[in-house]
Amino acid sequence: MKIQFLGAAGEVTGSKHLITTDHGKKILLDCGSFQGKGLETDQMNRELSFAPEELDHIILTHAHIDHSGLIPYYYKQGFRGSVICTHATRDLCAIMLADSGFIQEHDTQWFNKKRARKGLPPVEPIYTQKDAQHCMELFIGVAPNRKLQIDNNLKVKFTNSGHMLGSAVVTLEVDEMGTMTRIGYTGDIGRPGNYLLRPPDAFPQCDYLITESTYGDRLHQDKQGAEDELLRIVKYTCVEKKGKLIIPSFAIGRTQEVVYMLNNFYNEGKLPRIPIYVDSPLAVNATDIFRMHYDQFNAEVQQVMENDTDPLDLEPCATLKM
Numbered sequence: 001m002k003i004q005f006l007g008a009a010g011e012v013t014g015s016k017h018l019i020t021t022d023h024g025k026k027i028l029l030d031c032g033s034f035q036g037k038g039l040e041t042d043q044m045n046r047e048l049s050f051a052p053e054e055l056d057h058i059i060l061t062h063a064h065i066d067h068s069g070l071i072p073y074y075y076k077q078g079f080r081g082s083v084i085c086t087h088a089t090r091d092l093c094a095i096m097l098a099d100s101g102f103i104q105e106h107d108t109q110w111f112n113k114k115r116a117r118k119g120l121p122p123v124e125p126i127y128t129q130k131d132a133q134h135c136m137e138l139f140i141g142v143a144p145n146r147k148l149q150i151d152n153n154l155k156v157k158f159t160n161s162g163h164m165l166g167s168a169v170v171t172l173e174v175d176e177m178g179t180m181t182r183i184g185y186t187g188d189i190g191r192p193g194n195y196l197l198r199p200p201d202a203f204p205q206c207d208y209l210i211t212e213s214t215y216g217d218r219l220h221q222d223k224q225g226a227e228d229e230l231l232r233i234v235k236y237t238c239v240e241k242k243g244k245l246i247i248p249s250f251a252i253g254r255t256q257e258v259v260y261m262l263n264n265f266y267n268e269g270k271l272p273r274i275p276i277y278v279d280s281p282l283a284v285n286a287t288d289i290f291r292m293h294y295d296q297f298n299a300e301v302q303q304v305m306e307n308d309t310d311p312l313d314l315e316p317c318a319t320l321k322m
Contacts, residue, residue, distance in 0.1 A: 001174060001181060003208075006049050007032060012214045013041075013066040017185065018050065022176045023153055026050065028058045029170060029185045029210065033069030033100075045070060045126055053078035059156055060085035061187025062167035063092035063252070069100055072127040075135035084148065086158050087141035088166025088293045092252060094136055095285045101129035144168060145201075162190030162200035164253045165290055169203040182206040188214065193223045195257040196290070198298045230258075231265055238274050251283035256290050256312060263311050264304065287312055 001021055007014030014034035019027045034041040052074040060068055060083060071083060071093070085093070104125040112122040142148050147157045153175040158168035170185040184206035192199040237245040249255045255278065265271035278284060290312060294305070304311050 001176060004049070007034065008212060015067045015212065017210055019183065021153065021174055025056045025154065026054055027172070028055055030061055030067040030187065031058050031070045031074060032067040033065050035066050042126065045073065048077065053080070055079050056081045057150060058083045059170050059172065060089055061161065061170055061185065062164050063089045063096050064164065065096060065100055067187060068093055068097065072097055072101060072131040072135045075138065076127050076131045081138065083139045084142060084156060085139065086144055086166045086168050088289070088296065090139045090141040091289045091292065092166060092286065093139065095282060096252065097132035097135065098129050099282050101127055101132040105129065157204065159203035160198060160201045161187060162194055162197050163188040165197065165293055165296060171204045171206060184209045186211040188212055194298060195260055196297055196301055198296060227261060230261060231270055234271065239272060251280045252286045255280065255283040256287055260311055267308060
């Protein structure tokens with residue numbers, strides 16, 4: 001067996017780890033984009049260390065673009081194997097990869113205007129929305145904690161990692177000439193106190209562990225402190241000063257957490273009815289997917305749902321516009 005680290009080594013984006021078995025199977029753990037400003041990382045994403053058509057399987061830990069964003073490009077270059085992940089990851093990839101394709105098209109259009117002024121030929125986007133839509137045909141959704149037998153020599157299991165909706169630690173079992181090797185790949189591990197999701201579960205023992213440690217050198221802010229600070233700022237800006245508060249946020253995960261906290265503030269009588277705008281079609285679509293997977297919510301959210309059937313619906317506490 002051979003393991004190659006093709007991204008997220010010495011940096012925090014572009015997660016890709018290629019496993020080549022003694023039987024000649026090629027399995028890619030995650031297929032993430034290198035991310036920067038605009039087209040700064042475009043050439044890095046176009047460079048291929050192997051022929052995509054030779055790849056048998058892509059196994060995804062979660063849907064964030066730095067872990068899934070190059071799947072449409074590999075599809076465009078000939079990949080026709082399977083993409084194996086949890087059901088929620090598949091649902092999120094359906095909207096996130098299409099959104100990424102739209103951004104690729106838009107950024108390339110802007111970039112080509114600059115090239116035209118310099119007399120340079122245009123470049124094509126690394127992939128388009130159509131490429132993103134077509135690659136979804138390759139996705140296979142698997143329930144967490146269920147072992148999937150991919151073929152006679154490969155088995156995979158997903159264990160909740162608590163990082164984002166659908167995220168999971170991958171345990172890959174590789175049988176080579178009767179010798180079983182277990183490879184664990186964490187992807188990104190979530191915090192024990194996520195606002196919405198269940199905390200990470202213990203994953204099976206393994207022979208080799210591939211892990212990432214983006215925040216391994218620091219401590220996160222206390223959860224209660226973050227809630228108090230958000231409430232203080234919202235009340236001061238929107239209630240006392242009658243002003244407008246703009247919160248830049250990731251569309252997947254962070255937006256839903258903010259919505260959930262604002263909803264709780266209202267339910268607890270800490271915040272009056274105020275106008276709230278979610279200015280992101282992607283965030284709105286992602287919230288609908290969150291509603292489809294309430295089984296992944298933590299015990300606190302489940303308790304809130306006993307009195308509030310939809311804790312991601314701000315309608316009772318706000319003039320909500322999306």
